[in-house]
Amino acid sequence: MQTIKTVAVLMLILSGFNHAAADSLLTEKKRFELDQFTTFGGKTIRQVQVGWESYGELNADKSNVILITHFFSGNSHAAGKYHPDDTEAGYWDAIIGPGKAIDTEQYFVLSVDSLVNLGVHDPNVITTGPASINPDTGKPYALDFPVVTIRDFVNVQKALLESLGISKLHAVIGPSMGSLQAIEWASAYPDWVERMVSVIGSGYMDAWTVSALEHWATPIKLDANWNNGNYYDGEPPLKGMTASLALITQNAVHPDFINQVNPEHQPIETAALEDIGNSHQVVNWLNQLAAERAKIADANHILYLVRASQLYLAGQGSSLQQGLNSIQAKTLFLPADNDLILMPYLAKDTHQRLRSLGKNSQYHEISGPLGHLNGVRQIDQASTVLSDFLASE
């Protein structure tokens, strides 16, 4: 049987947090507010708030900015610790910090909580989405919140950067859904972006990936407590969220990882044989993990994150060709070779299309037992590739 401690450790792995290194820097969550925001779809959201963090110092001519964009279930805690006694540091602490691949002695590194962030009930997340109070009604938006896109995440980040007097990014770098944002930055605002790094990402969603993501939404909609998104006065759809997060975990890792943590179950499990109502140990383990994560999440936010991801096309315009062609940045693609959700053919195809458009693009695969999550947990293997890319002219 898996112990609670194992579940806790696994939750940290799946959340992408690192055991804090001795040299982790200190950071704090800050708040950015916009009175009004117009979405890519043409809708207005009042009183937008997002959290953000930074590491390192902005230089005098504001030319040393690196923006980190986070993954689907992540937030802006990309590196460092809030307090010296935190046991865990931000998800990419292995590559962000003094003397690391993204060297905070050289760069001002910044990260922003996304709109419709998954971790609404995480005290270290500040976001605006369906769970937020609609200032026009005094009640949560629920499904009245407009559909938002990766471009909207980017536009909120841009507004924050502009509020700091920044108008140029030395680089924008992100894993998974963060990669979509990084590519979108390079396509929508080519004058801003000098270098773009897509980690476990893609320049577009193909049909297979769109339908693969939909299965993350389905269990939530099947939970009677979801009630068409109106559950803020009652019980949240915890069963549906747990099922959704269990499937997200399943898709985000590779068999090697689940099989390492759950050794071969031999002989066959008696409980599962005796009663259809019982489950296998690995199922109980995965569900326990997912139920813990569901506590800080919001079901509608998951639906909106799925939709933003599904709608992704570089440039969010009329074609992939057009979206990629507007990119001026040097680009680097770092897919995971055994990724089962954003499979490496997506990054490879995006890279090759850029090359055939005459762009400067590099491609390098990362590996490990974690599948997609190698891009979060095993990123240190790309340290040299990353630091060389950031140093290149």
Added chain:
Amino acid sequence: MQTIKTVAVLMLILSGFNHAAADSLLTEKKRFELDQFTTFGGKTIRQVQVGWESYGELNADKSNVILITHFFSGNSHAAGKYHPDDTEAGYWDAIIGPGKAIDTEQYFVLSVDSLVNLGVHDPNVITTGPASINPDTGKPYALDFPVVTIRDFVNVQKALLESLGISKLHAVIGPSMGSLQAIEWASAYPDWVERMVSVIGSGYMDAWTVSALEHWATPIKLDANWNNGNYYDGEPPLKGMTASLALITQNAVHPDFINQVNPEHQPIETAALEDIGNSHQVVNWLNQLAAERAKIADANHILYLVRASQLYLAGQGSSLQQGLNSIQAKTLFLPADNDLILMPYLAKDTHQRLRSLGKNSQYHEISGPLGHLNGVRQIDQASTVLSDFLASE
């Protein structure tokens, strides 16, 4: 937009049925009954009925029998047509018939509907499971039906064969869940089985696959209509079944296939951008396909098929080593190189373990755009390998 016709064609592909070749043989569904059956788990089921089909003729010494065991969502219609004007033939018609790899001029080929078969409401399926009437109560068993295992499917087949005076199999051959049955035959009844072919299969379920299969059950249990399995007097959980079958389809194919049928969606889909309640076209396509398949299925049967598959360990005993060691048959493994549900590492590991036990085992990968379903739809590429294997001493 996908047309109804496209959906119909795709349903046939996913159901594994072939456009009938001119030389397809004719067959009919027959019924086999057992007054009483004791499960591997020690429970008793009265009045078990299953359907079966055969192709070719049993020879005088009953030495030419090949048993075909079917996949998760399949049934015993492995080859041929019921009527000359059927537009489709059984799922492996490409390799079963006169002069084909499994030559019905030489072999008596036989196939049996599984217990707890998915297609309860298919007029060509005869099965016993939770949807069947419990003779003790006069009502459907629902979850009172005992958990059944791959061994139980085998034991029903064995009872049918014995009723025909058969005590030896020239070969047992099956794809996917049918492969589990084929391996189980070779392990549990080594004196019966001379040759075993595992197509897109495995000698065991590892933890990753057990949890991957669980996600097929989850949507059903979330549907309020499921009502803990008691829906036979009311509305069946069609939404949950549709979600389950959509995920099964997603897992059973490869991105290449879904992307071929659903070309790149550029520009981004306006409906999905405008309203969180709308879906992408590929999602609607997949759901329409799944909803059609749900009409002939039973939700509880899906749960029992998932459990039978999850519980699989060759020999259903105390260890994989023990289960494989009892195999005397020559074995042939034919995994699909891009299978995303029973990944080829499972077949390769089973094959290698047999070799290291000194067994006679062969391994050959098949390919194509269909992922797991290459083992059903693209099986003709293995015709020579198969016929050579069947002819070998």
